[in-house]
Amino acid sequence: MKVVFHVMAFLVPYSSCLLFLVILPQPFPATAESYKKITLGLSLTASNNDSWQSPSGEFAFGFQQVAVDGFLLAIWFDKIPEKTILWSANRNNLVQRGDKVKLMKDGQLVLNDRKGKQIWRADTAGSRVAYAAMLDSGNFVLARHDSVNLWESFREPTDTLLPTQTFSQGSKLVAGYSSMNRSTGRYQFTLQSDGNLVLYTLAFPIGSVNSPYWSSKTEGNGFLLSFNQSGNIYLAAKNGRMLVMLSSDPPPTSDFYHRAILEYDGVFRHYVYPKSMNPGAAGWPLRWSPLTSSFIPPNICTSIRENNGCGACGFNSYCSLGNDQKPKCSCPPGYTFLDPNDVMKGCKQNFVSQNCEEASQETELFYLEQKENTDWPLSDSEHFSTVTEEWCRKACLSDCFCAVAIFRDGNCWKKKIPLSNGRFDPSVGGRALIKIRQDNSTLNPADDDVPKNKSRSTIIIIGSLLVISSVSLNFLFILRAFLDVLQFGYEKTKKRYLEPTDPGVTLRSFTFSELEKATGNFEEELGSGAFATVYKGTLDFDERTFVAVKNLDKMVRDCEKEFKAEVNAIGRTNHKNLVKLLGFCNEGEHRLLVYELIRNGNLANFLFGNPRLNWFKRMQIAFGVARGLFYLHEECSTQIIHCDIKPQNILLDESFRAIISDFGIAKLLKADQTRTSTAIRGTKGYLAPEWFKNLPVTVKVDVYSFGILLLELICCRKNFEPEVKNEDQMVLAYWAYDCYRDGKAGLLVANDDDAVLDMKRVVKFVMIAIWCIQEDPSLRPTMKKVTLMLEGTVEVSAPPDPSSFISSIESF
Numbered sequence: 038m039k040v041v042f043h044v045m046a047f048l049v050p051y052s053s054c055l056l057f058l059v060i061l062p063q064p065f066p067a068t069a070e071s072y073k074k075i076t077l078g079l080s081l082t083a084s085n086n087d088s089w090q091s092p093s094g095e096f097a098f099g100f101q102q103v104a105v106d107g108f109l110l111a112i113w114f115d116k117i118p119e120k121t122i123l124w125s126a127n128r129n130n131l132v133q134r135g136d137k138v139k140l141m142k143d144g145q146l147v148l149n150d151r152k153g154k155q156i157w158r159a160d161t162a163g164s165r166v167a168y169a170a171m172l173d174s175g176n177f178v179l180a181r182h183d184s185v186n187l188w189e190s191f192r193e194p195t196d197t198l199l200p201t202q203t204f205s206q207g208s209k210l211v212a213g214y215s216s217m218n219r220s221t222g223r224y225q226f227t228l229q230s231d232g233n234l235v236l237y238t239l240a241f242p243i244g245s246v247n248s249p250y251w252s253s254k255t256e257g258n259g260f261l262l263s264f265n266q267s268g269n270i271y272l273a274a275k276n277g278r279m280l281v282m283l284s285s286d287p288p289p290t291s292d293f294y295h296r297a298i299l300e301y302d303g304v305f306r307h308y309v310y311p312k313s314m315n316p317g318a319a320g321w322p323l324r325w326s327p328l329t330s331s332f333i334p335p336n337i338c339t340s341i342r343e344n345n346g347c348g349a350c351g352f353n354s355y356c357s358l359g360n361d362q363k364p365k366c367s368c369p370p371g372y373t374f375l376d377p378n379d380v381m382k383g384c385k386q387n388f389v390s391q392n393c394e395e396a397s398q399e400t401e402l403f404y405l406e407q408k409e410n411t412d413w414p415l416s417d418s419e420h421f422s423t424v425t426e427e428w429c430r431k432a433c434l435s436d437c438f439c440a441v442a443i444f445r446d447g448n449c450w451k452k453k454i455p456l457s458n459g460r461f462d463p464s465v466g467g468r469a470l471i472k473i474r475q476d477n478s479t480l481n482p483a484d485d486d487v488p489k490n491k492s493r494s495t496i497i498i499i500g501s502l503l504v505i506s507s508v509s510l511n512f513l514f515i516l517r518a519f520l521d522v523l524q525f526g527y528e529k530t531k532k533r534y535l536e537p538t539d540p541g542v543t544l545r546s547f548t549f550s551e552l553e554k555a556t557g558n559f560e561e562e563l564g565s566g567a568f569a570t571v572y573k574g575t576l577d578f579d580e581r582t583f584v585a586v587k588n589l590d591k592m593v594r595d596c597e598k599e600f601k602a603e604v605n606a607i608g609r610t611n612h613k614n615l616v617k618l619l620g621f622c623n624e625g626e627h628r629l630l631v632y633e634l635i636r637n638g639n640l641a642n643f644l645f646g647n648p649r650l651n652w653f654k655r656m657q658i659a660f661g662v663a664r665g666l667f668y669l670h671e672e673c674s675t676q677i678i679h680c681d682i683k684p685q686n687i688l689l690d691e692s693f694r695a696i697i698s699d700f701g702i703a704k705l706l707k708a709d710q711t712r713t714s715t716a717i718r719g720t721k722g723y724l725a726p727e728w729f730k731n732l733p734v735t736v737k738v739d740v741y742s743f744g745i746l747l748l749e750l751i752c753c754r755k756n757f758e759p760e761v762k763n764e765d766q767m768v769l770a771y772w773a774y775d776c777y778r779d780g781k782a783g784l785l786v787a788n789d790d791d792a793v794l795d796m797k798r799v800v801k802f803v804m805i806a807i808w809c810i811q812e813d814p815s816l817r818p819t820m821k822k823v824t825l826m827l828e829g830t831v832e833v834s835a836p837p838d839p840s841s842f843i844s845s846i847e848s849f
């Protein structure tokens with residue numbers, strides 16, 4: 038009963054009698070779809086909320102204000118609060134308040150500005166229009182008195198397709214410029230007359246096409262792209278045969294709004310939004326959720342590779358897929374965005390580049406920051422094979438034209454500015470060596486509060502942090518956390534002595550020389566982290582009491598506030614799943630903490646190493662960590678948010694009891710306090726989404742990290758495993774949800790006989806973990822509830838897809 042009579046005919050494969058309808062010449066025959074006639078002479082004004090609605094009220098045609106004084110003549114989803122635009126007439130030529138679109142007496146639909154200049158008009162090829170109508174399909178039409186459509190918005194799409202809309206040879210979608218700006222951008226989606234469905238980059242701002250970055254490879258066959266009434270999107274041949282399925286298994290169009298859009302980032306995506314009144318849509322978030330299997334291309338970062346243009350991100354930047362599968366542009370270390378509000382403008386060096394005249398003398402003023410799996414494949418200046426990394430490093434440092442060197446499998450490529458087509462992806466391999474000037478800060482100039490003359494030590498510390506941390510650690514996170522600490526350090530002038538901690542806390546205060554003695558002059562290092570190094574020691578009064586002495590690094594030693602917080606908070610805790618603080622040293626510039634020594638090392642060694650812990654020990658560890666966190670959140674006198682739950686911070690004693698350590702970065706929050714600091718603490722991969730979104734940080738960030746940890750405990754693997762062959766398994770959180778949804782949780786514990794025999798519990802634990810990693814913090818259970826669920830006291834209900842909530846993670 039819809040306008041798409043011809044489409045439906047098309048969908049009956051091999052039905053030749055109906056087939057001819059498909060190739061009927063335009064104009065299309067009208068159908069019995071209900072509509073309200075918009076009669077000749079009517080007009081709409083940009084400013085009031087006038088619009089022409091479809092009979093169901095689901096779609097509207099009219100003006101939307103998209104800039105300070107800029108109005109777009111558009112069609113939008115009128116029943117959802119976002120009023121999402123799906124078509125527009127004047128994306129590159131916004132009109133002003135008071136301008137009008139009018140269905141003239143002669144049947145022309147014309148958008149004029151107030152001076153009477155014509156901005157846009159619907160081309161009806163001179164045929165006589167009798168009325169216009171906004172249809173319930175989202176199609177706006179101009180029709181003849183016999184209801185034959187002379188013009189349809191469906192035949193002149195902007196960047197969006199709707200169900201029942203067809204896309205024939207010669208049709209195209211052009212992406213918007215950015216998420217906020219709908220003017221024509223950098224990408225185009227076309228069904229070419231040769232039968233190929235193709236994605237192109239455009240030579241912005243001219244709009245001529247460069248080279249394709251994706252193609253359906255259906256040359257000679259592709260005839261029509263169909264978005265059918267069920268929400269399936271596919272490319273079909275002339276005889277109706279399906280050639281390529283772009284989006285399958287969509288939720289029903291009766292319960293969901295659907296739209297497919299070529300987005301500003303160059304990816305074609307299919308989104309759905311629940312029609313709130315319909316019970317079938319229950320459980321879906323009230324927002325547009327992308328159907329991730331529909332993304333074309335699946336990884337835009339690695340798909341674009343062309344000599345002209347910058348790639349999927351701006352010059353001197355690199356592209357990586359975020360957890361939400363959306364591309365994210367970042368600057369390499371030593372570089373910052375030219376315009377943080379428009380990352381596509383690329384990045385600039387934060388330092389003066391190497392002086393070529395004195396290159397030999399300047400060589401030692403530069404160092405190389407390394408970043409794995411990163412490349413700028415088309416910016417080569419030179420290539421050398423069968424060399425060592427050492428050779429490659431020296432070659433780049435002594436070459437003033439070399440901005441970056443890539444070392445991979447005995448090959449060394451020198452890269453020149455501007456770097457283009459940058460990507461960070463596990464498939465890239467190799468290592469990028471990014472050249473940075475030493476005596477110049479890599480700090481973002483925007484962070485003016487940072488004392489400038491600390492820049493040298495800053496670089497050194499950041500450099501060593503990067504070495505310590507895993508590759509996936511984002512440089513910026515560390516930088517931010519570090520800057521924050523730095524800032525604290527300068528808040529007060531240095532006091533030579535910190536007062537002992539709260540009364541009631543029985544901690545021993547050590548002198549520095551006592552601890553020097555206890556550790557044999559800091560001989561045996563147990564480990565080092567972002568801000569501290571830990572040494573083994575014995576207390577002199579008892580040879581058998583082994584301790585771990587944590588020496589806070591120089592920069593942090595200045596930071597009285599953090600030290601006090603740590604000592605007070607830890608000193609008051611007392612729980613079998615938390616590491617015990619025995620004492621501290623606070624003498625001059627020395628800041629040390631003395632803990633009981635936990636013998637067995639940390640969980641990471643046992644979880645990802647070989648042999649691995651058996652299922653029952655892993656379960657016990659999950660209980661232990663959950664109880665410890667529950668205590669920190671709800672049972673100790675001052676609520677403590679750990680902020681950095683990960684296997685490296687879970688220690689194990691001889692009986693593999695889990696003991697949470699490293700409250701070093703825990704932020705003390707009073708019970709009802711929200712985010713107190715903008716610093717991002719914690720480790721990427723375990724970080725809750727709210728860290729990136731400027732949302733209040735609550736105890737639920739630990740619940741999130743615990744969820745990831747729990748999945749790792751179940752599966753004995755890291756959340757992010759770039760090496761796995763199957764891309765779907767790279768991120769454990771996604772793979773686990775997929776397995777759970779498909780009823781195949783067994784895949785997660787394959788080869789683990791104990792776990793396989795305890796499948797019911799495995800599934801339950803996976804469900805609990807999925808609850809913990811919901812994007813919406815309020816959906817995550819409290820640690821108390823987690824503990825009860827793990828122990829079986831409380832039933833676990835079916836969790837929603839955590840990723841369906843994930844929205845784009847902004848770069849800083």
Ligand SMILES: *[C@@H]1O[C@H](CO)[C@@H](O)[C@H](O)[C@H]1NC(C)=O
Pocket residue numbers: 084085086
């Ligand atoms: C238009 O609608 C918005 C939201 O519905 C309302 O806030 C605004 O006052 C309306 N403007 C006019 C001119 O009616």
Ligand SMILES: *[C@@H]1O[C@H](CO)[C@@H](O)[C@H](O)[C@H]1NC(C)=O
Pocket residue numbers: 103104107214218219220
């Ligand atoms: C959108 O971006 C284009 C291209 O950069 C620019 O010319 C235009 O002014 C922008 N429009 C708005 C409303 O910001």
Ligand SMILES: *[C@@H]1O[C@H](CO)[C@@H](O)[C@H](O)[C@H]1NC(C)=O
Pocket residue numbers: 045048265266267268269271279
């Ligand atoms: C839409 O296409 C899919 C896949 O070809 C098919 O299964 C479904 O029946 C079609 N729906 C309609 C309403 O034609």
Ligand SMILES: *[C@@H]1O[C@H](CO)[C@@H](O)[C@H](O)[C@H]1NC(C)=O
Pocket residue numbers: 387388389477478479480482
């Ligand atoms: C690096 O040094 C140059 C010259 O000394 C200066 O112009 C530039 O602003 C410095 N960059 C930063 C980030 O401090």
Ligand SMILES: *[C@@H]1O[C@H](CO)[C@@H](O)[C@H](O)[C@H]1NC(C)=O
Pocket residue numbers: 488489490491
């Ligand atoms: C820079 O650091 C030195 C000591 O390293 C200090 O004396 C000086 O006051 C600092 N300058 C500023 C502007 O902070």
